[in-house]
Amino acid sequence: MTSVKVGKGMQFPNEAQKITMVTGKGGVGKSTVAAGIAEVYAKRGLKTLLVELGEHSYYQYVYQTPIHYEPTQISNNFHISLWSGESALREYVYHLLKVRKIVDLFFDNKIMRTFIRAAPALKELAVLGKITSGIRQWGPPLEFDRIVVDAFSTGHFLALLQAPIGMADLIESGPMGEQSRRIRDVIERADLCQYVIVTLPEELPASEAIELNADLKSRYGVNASIICNRVYEAGLNRDDFLQIKRSDPSNSSDAFAEFVLNTIQSQARQLKELERALKEFHVLPLVFSDASQTVIEMLSQKLNWV
Secondary structure (H helix, E strand, O other): OOOOOOOOOOOOOOOOOEEEEEEEOOOOOHHHHHHHHHHHHHHOOOOEEEEEEOOOOOHHHHOOOOOOOOOEEEEOOEEEEEEOHHHHHHHHHHHHHOOHHHHHHHHHOHHHHHHHHHOHHHHHHHHHHHHHHHHHOOOOOOOOOEEEEEOOOHHHHHHHHHHHHHHHHHOOOHHHHHHHHHHHHHHOOOOOEEEEEEEOOOHHHHHHHHHHHHHHHHHHOOOOEEEEEEEOOOOOOHHHHHHHHHOOOOOOOHHHHHHHHHHHHHHHHHHHHHHHHOOOOEEEEOOOOOOHHHHHHHHHHHOOOO
16 A cells, blocks of 8 residues: 655754665675664764664674663764664653653553553554654754664564554544654655665565565655675686586585585576666675674675765
8 A cells, every 4th residue: 555645845853864774584684784884874974873673782792892772882973772662662751751750650550561562553653753853853862963773674664664654544633643744754755764675696585675675665655775785706607617627636626616606696597686676786795704893894895885
């Protein structure tokens, strides 16, 4: 269903701030790519916040430092936060009530906790409200030039975007409906909110990325940037591999050469499929390192187009 776009000319207090949402099928390396994008912005002198969505932090292992709700500075201009639905909702309620003890009573109440668990869209709305709060300048200050979101995987990501749209349709008046409409207007404006879909040169991730890209266009009028991650660049063709096999009398390299050749041929087919389905996409190489910070640094050097 295509959403009805209302108030597309709406102006916001801080349109200088920009949001980048990074999503994709689980296991494609979206967290690494999101960190690479954040590092690119930080190196350009833009004060950047990398936001991790969820209850547990991946980046605390990458950067060897605790990551919490409040921003943790990693390096010059580069900060990371971990935002869960409940933490964002708790902050929202505190902003309204102003008294911490009342907020604690609210969330400790069994009836309210049951209500919150039964209404997942409420948490998603709170998260998206927090992400867009700096542009809207509603709630606690979010003083960053760039917000890069390591968002949920494909299906949950669509549910996240649907939350303010569903709430805006459900509630026609009052502060909740108004806030939902303003959140929706931010996420549907290409000059304020950019979308990146990460995939791999493999059939399932590639087909899911193509489908997600089509969904974002039809539902929200969004044009996402597609990144095909971990592309193996051997620099060799079939004749080169045949030469390797002929030069090894023991045939010990046969299995490896065949594996690499099959991998390159398979990814070439998937890259052609992506090229056929999409107008354009970007490629990131497979980085041979088990050090996450090294991988992020090397990918950031290839992400100069963001």
